[in-house]
Amino acid sequence: MPTRRDFLKSSILASSLLFVPKFLHALDRGGVPGLRDSSGRRLVVVQLGGGNDGLNTIVPYRNDLYYNARPTLALREQAGLLTLDKDLALHPAMTRLKQLYDQGQLAVLNSVGYPNPDRSHFRSMDIWHTGSAADEYLSTGWLGRYLDAACTGCSTGHTGIEVDDTLSLAMKGEARKGLALKNPQKLRQATQNRLLVQASRESAATGVSELDYLYKTLTETASSADYLYEKAKVYRSAVTYPDSEFAKSLKTAAELINAGLETRVYYASLAGFDTHVRQHEQQGKLLQDLSDGLGAFVDDLQRGGQFDSTLILVFSEFGRRVSQNASNGTDHGTANNVLLIGGKLRQPGVVNNAPDLANLDDGDLRYQVDFRSIYASVLRDWLEADDKTILSGGPAPLSGLV
Structure with a gap:
């Protein structure tokens, strides 16, 4: 019989498997009880960890102040910039996003x-x-609070999946949380861990009340992991994705979406954007990973007939300083761009004006758009949720955005 110490040895694995929903099984019986209708729409959030440099992502290529502030780091038109509207251009590595x-x-939302x-x-990431x-x-995330509100009549479960080993604060609600999994196969393999299987089988005989809940959860986890694994086999992507961890995460999400999983929110991350030194090489590779990965993801959803019911939001916790530093990089800044x-989309293209480089706040961009107004628009107009309750008031939604 497993001892308390044996069980706790598996605590890291066990913690990643908690909160697996019983509701997944209800999908084959016609949906999730109590789930508020959002017309089958889903949100995919992509987090760029480290503070992506927005000025070298959406480039003000006709602004002399940009070149004055970045004598060696600025991107010039002859380098292959992908021109947009309002005297802005995409980084040369982002060809797939230019096609979109x-x-x-x-x-594109600036500042x-x-x-x-x-x-x-x-x-800043917590904010x-x-x-x-x-x-x-706050101790709960904006998407977690959406999960709380979206399934008010459900006995258990959530409607969000983060394709990662750990769950972000954004996906943690008061009553419900998203599920973190790298891919369904790995989740299923994890639940076959010998110690965990033995623990769940012998839970009735242990009499250890403080572990009863965990044992019960592990039993349910194994069952739900089997379900997700089988569900994921319904659709196997035929799209060629880049060979990167980020692209693999998007492929997992696409396969679950195209398989018919009624999950409302997906979350994925791409890290490495803290470019204090030699930014050109590092950011260029990451932006290509982002662009090529999202391009393949969109292709996949289009093949499955799911793209029109999907909204993708790309953000980073802050931008970088306007002026380059002495190491051919940039330091932590403030306002940044958000991509949808x-x-x-009701308002595609460049939504607002380029950053005002003549009116800085101690060398940093002044924000034009409060990020919470974008959240409010997504909640109200896309997910058909109560943005005021979920965001506790806050700025008004941007009209006509999504």
């Missing part, structure tokens, strides 16, 4: 941020994850 832009499937910005990675003000500390991708 030309097809009316990409929207997105919040009042009194914080330049700490951890604190973006929770949808809080800079001086407000979808087949049914």
